[in-house]
Amino acid sequence: DTGVSQNPRHKITKRGQNVTFRCDPISEHNRLYWYRQTLGQGPEFLTYFQNEAQLEKSRLLSDRFSAERPKGSFSTLEIQRTEQGDSAMYLCASSLRPGLNNEQFFGPGTRLTVL
Amino acid sequence: GIQVEQSPPDLILQEGANSTLRCNFSDSVNNLQWFHQNPWGQLINLFYIPSGTKQNGRLSATTVATERYSLLYISSSQTTDSGVYFCAVTVGGSQGNLIFGKGTKLSVKP
Numbered sequence: 326d327t328g329v330s331q332n333p334r335h336k337i338t339k340r341g342q343n344v345t346f347r348c349d350p351i352s353e354h355n356r357l358y359w360y361r362q363t364l365g366q367g368p369e370f371l372t373y374f375q376n377e378a379q380l381e382k383s384r385l386l387s388d389r390f391s392a393e394r395p396k397g398s399f400s401t402l403e404i405q406r407t408e409q410g411d412s413a414m415y416l417c418a419s420s421l422r423p424g425l426n427n428e429q430f431f432g433p434g435t436r437l438t439v440l
Numbered sequence: 441g442i443q444v445e446q447s448p449p450d451l452i453l454q455e456g457a458n459s460t461l462r463c464n465f466s467d468s469v470n471n472l473q474w475f476h477q478n479p480w481g482q483l484i485n486l487f488y489i490p491s492g493t494k495q496n497g498r499l500s501a502t503t504v505a506t507e508r509y510s511l512l513y514i515s516s517s518q519t520t521d522s523g524v525y526f527c528a529v530t531v532g533g534s535q536g537n538l539i540f541g542k543g544t545k546l547s548v549k550p
Contacts, residue, residue: 356536358536358537358538362481365542366542367444367526367541367542368483368528368540369540370537370539373537381537383537416483418538420536427470427530427536428473428485428488429473429538431485433480433481433482434481434482436481
């Protein structure tokens with residue numbers, strides 16, 4: 326399977342705990358995006374990497390959120406001190422380098438439930 | 441910022457019927473994509489269509505960029521077409537992040 330993969334698919338945690346999600350993009354794609362989707366809404370942009378550089382962060386990304394893409398391949402999204410409002414589907418997408426078709430392809434998502 | 445509005449919000453069809461979903465956007469866009477989100481949450485790419493018309497089987501899409509809208513046509517609908525259809529755009533000056541509409545929830549009854 327050469328699509329975008331995400332792990333874990335589901336995560337249940339207690340309020341105040343830290344969680345980390347992983348995204349593996351399509352291998353030749355050097356752009357990687359994180360989005361968050363709550364019930365009944367479309368996905369909302371969180372942050373974006375080009376290779377290993379984090380180039381943009383949304384205002385939605387509070388200080389409790391941090392994302393990395395250390396070698397320009399997979400990426401991790403960490404949420405510290407989780408709150409019930411963090412419960413959502415976290416989606417990762419990847420696309421080819423800029424200047425070309427920037428069609429984004431999404432992974433299956435990680436569904437987070439904070440109790 | 442740009443507004444992306446989809447209509448109708450909900451649509452119920454009998455199997456075999458045709459439908460048209462609409463996406464209006466309030467500013468010029470660089471790119472436009474249509475997705476189908478299945479019941480498990482996976483976003484499936486339908487079309488990458490910043491302008492023009494494309495067809496793929498029973499689905500087709502048209503984007504008229506100068507008039508700031510896109511249409512998704514579904515013909516001979518099947519129960520497996522059920523789910524939420526999203527339109528998403530990118531705008532000039534951004535890093536290419538997609539801005540999504542709220543989606544159209546389609547239910548196809550047997």
